[in-house]
Every structure is written in C-alpha cells, then in structure tokens.
Amino acid sequence: MDDVRIALVTGANKGIGFETARGLAAAGLTVLLGARDEARGAAASGEIGAVPVRLDVTDAASVAAAVTRVTDEFGRLDVLVNNAGVLTGWGRPADLTAADLRTSYEVNVFGVVTVTRAFLPLLRRSAGGRIVNVSSGLGSLTLLAAPDAGIPVMSYSSAKAALNGVTLAYAADLRDTPVTVVSVDPGLCATDLNHRTGTRTAADGAAIVVRAALGDSTGRFIGESGEVPW
Ligand SMILES: NC(=O)c1ccc[n+]([C@@H]2O[C@H](COP(=O)([O-])OP(=O)(O)OC[C@H]3O[C@@H](n4cnc5c(N)ncnc54)[C@H](OP(=O)(O)O)[C@@H]3O)[C@@H](O)[C@H]2O)c1
Structure with missing residues (x-):
C-alpha cells in the first residue's frame, strides 16, 4: 500500500477548511x-498543491460522483474531514420555524451523514481511517445548559449538537474497526461564516482540526485546550 495518506476535506475552498487542507498538505498528505x-475549488487547490474534487454535501449525485472519482484515482481514503458548514437561521428561538432550521440541518447534519456513508467503504480500506467532524463549542449541550449560558442561535447550536450525536453513533458502530471518529471545536475564528467576527484566525482553528485528523490529539470532542464537554 502506498505510504502517502490521502485526506478529503469538504468545504475547503476557504476558511477553516482551506487552512485545514493547507495544514494536511504541509504534513505530507495527498x-x-x-x-x-x-x-x-480549482483556485484554492492551485494555491496549496491539492487535488480539487467537486463536492456539494447536500447533493447526493455530486457526492456519488466524488466517491467514484476517488475510488478510480486513489482506491482508498485515510482521512475524511467533514468541514463544510453554514450558519443560517438567525432569530430568537421562540420566533423560528422548522423551515428556518432546514438549511442548517441539511448542511451541518445530513450533509455529514451523506458524505460519511458514501466514503466509508473507502475509509475501511485504510489501515487506520479517521473521520473528523468539524463541530463547535456552540453545540455542546453541557455548555448550553449552563445557568449563565446566553440565548443560542438555535438553528446552528442544535445542528452541531446533533452532529456530535452523529459522531458518537458512528464511533460506537465502528468501535471494532480501524476507523475512528471524533468531533472538533476549532474555536471562534474570523471567517465568512460569522462575518469575520471571530477572535482567532482560520489557521488557528485549522491547527486543531489538523492535529485531530493526524491523530495527534486525544479525546473524542477535541478543542484548543483538550476535551470539550459534550
Ligand atoms: N468560524 C468559526 O468561528 C467556527 C467555529 C466553530 C465551528 N466552525 C465550523 O467550521 C466549519 C468551517 O466554517 P468556516 O468558519 O471556515 O466558514 P466559511 O469560511 O463560511 O466556510 C464554509 C465552507 O463550507 C462550504 N459549504 C457550505 N455549504 C456547502 C455545501 N452544501 N457543500 C459543500 N460545501 C459547502 C463553503 O463553500 P462556499 O464557499 O461555496 O460557500 C465554504 O467552503 C463549519 O463546519 C463551521 O460550522 C466555525
């Protein structure tokens, strides 16, 4: 088997995903x-020597086409970073309708399930497959339940909490396989997602994702200072 590990990062044309792709390329991965x-995707790939793969996580046909391409060209996948995410559906929780939450769930939760299920056969061909779900501290139920917690953006927080549930479900199901599954909190980074209001850079956040992807950090919900409470 070829020694160079192969990583796929979704939503990697900008922000934390792009910096994660850059970090994994710098670590020697394809x-x-x-x-x-x-x-x-082509422009971003050109900057860091990556291979562009067209992939809309909400479009099953695009995901299937990506799987066919990776199967034909690489034959396996070692690392899957489910990074693509959106922050949509603002408003006070009591005012929101189910429709206001739909886009957030389509990308942040269902997109991860679509991509993971589709790429799992390729990850199973790896000596040690790794799935990293880019979550958020805003999806921590423990933090949301704290007495001093503010009013969350329900569409986002509840979707990331659901994503954490997805992480734990996959981790349990794959327990007896070489495939490991974790959630990561990159911290509040200045990206287009939050209109650049974050206090850290996308590269700062990506460094945590890269460490988790390389298996260099311990824990199952990984943040800057170790484990984030579920
Ligand atoms: N920024 C933060 O403070 C922060 C904190 C915690 C967690 N996160 C998480 O980190 C991840 C990256 O966010 P970011 O801050 O880097 O945001 P960003 O700069 O807005 O990047 C989001 C990426 O996701 C892509 N995307 C959105 N919908 C997609 C879809 N249907 N299919 C494929 N790609 C799609 C975007 O593509 P387009 O360019 O085509 O829109 C873009 O590449 C997200 O999961 C986010 O929830 C961010």
Whole structure:
C-alpha cells in the first residue's frame, strides 16, 4: 500500500477548511480539496498543491460522483474531514420555524451523514481511517445548559449538537474497526461564516482540526485546550 495518506476535506475552498487542507498538505498528505463550486475549488487547490474534487454535501449525485472519482484515482481514503458548514437561521428561538432550521440541518447534519456513508467503504480500506467532524463549542449541550449560558442561535447550536450525536453513533458502530471518529471545536475564528467576527484566525482553528485528523490529539470532542464537554 502506498505510504502517502490521502485526506478529503469538504468545504475547503476557504476558511477553516482551506487552512485545514493547507495544514494536511504541509504534513505530507495527498489532499483532496472538496468544494461545491468547481472554479473556487480549482483556485484554492492551485494555491496549496491539492487535488480539487467537486463536492456539494447536500447533493447526493455530486457526492456519488466524488466517491467514484476517488475510488478510480486513489482506491482508498485515510482521512475524511467533514468541514463544510453554514450558519443560517438567525432569530430568537421562540420566533423560528422548522423551515428556518432546514438549511442548517441539511448542511451541518445530513450533509455529514451523506458524505460519511458514501466514503466509508473507502475509509475501511485504510489501515487506520479517521473521520473528523468539524463541530463547535456552540453545540455542546453541557455548555448550553449552563445557568449563565446566553440565548443560542438555535438553528446552528442544535445542528452541531446533533452532529456530535452523529459522531458518537458512528464511533460506537465502528468501535471494532480501524476507523475512528471524533468531533472538533476549532474555536471562534474570523471567517465568512460569522462575518469575520471571530477572535482567532482560520489557521488557528485549522491547527486543531489538523492535529485531530493526524491523530495527534486525544479525546473524542477535541478543542484548543483538550476535551470539550459534550
Ligand atoms: N468560524 C468559526 O468561528 C467556527 C467555529 C466553530 C465551528 N466552525 C465550523 O467550521 C466549519 C468551517 O466554517 P468556516 O468558519 O471556515 O466558514 P466559511 O469560511 O463560511 O466556510 C464554509 C465552507 O463550507 C462550504 N459549504 C457550505 N455549504 C456547502 C455545501 N452544501 N457543500 C459543500 N460545501 C459547502 C463553503 O463553500 P462556499 O464557499 O461555496 O460557500 C465554504 O467552503 C463549519 O463546519 C463551521 O460550522 C466555525
């Protein structure tokens, strides 16, 4: 088997995903840079020597085409970083409708399930497959339940909490296989997602994701200072 590990990062044309792709490429992995827009994916890949893969996590046909391509060209996958995410559906929780939450769940939860299920056969061909779900401290039920917690963006927090549930479910199901599954909290980073209001850089956040992807950190919900409470 070829020694160079192969990693796929979804939503990697910008932000934390792009910096994660850059970090994994710098660590010597072959990086497949997932992007839903072909031109943006090609431009970002060119910057870091990655392989662009068109991938819209909400579009099953695009995910299936990506799996076919990775199967034909690489034959396996070692690392899957489910990074693609959106922050949509603002408003006070009591005012929101189910429709206001739908886009957030489509990308942040169902997209991860679609991509993970589709790529799992390729991850099972790895000597030690790794799935990293880019979650958020805002999805920590423990922190949301704290007496001094503020009013969350329900569409986002509850989707990331659901994503953490997805992480734990996969981890349990794959317990007896070489495939490991973790959630990561990159911390509040200045990206387009939050109109650049974060206090850290995308590269700061990506460093945590990269460590988790390489298996260099311990725990199952990994943040800057160790384990984040579920
Ligand atoms: N920034 C933070 O403070 C922070 C904190 C905690 C967690 N996170 C998480 O970190 C991840 C990356 O966020 P970011 O801050 O880097 O945001 P960002 O700069 O807005 O990047 C989001 C990425 O996701 C992609 N994307 C959105 N919908 C997609 C879809 N349907 N299919 C494929 N790709 C899609 C975007 O593609 P386009 O360019 O085509 O829109 C973009 O590449 C997200 O999961 C986010 O929830 C961020």
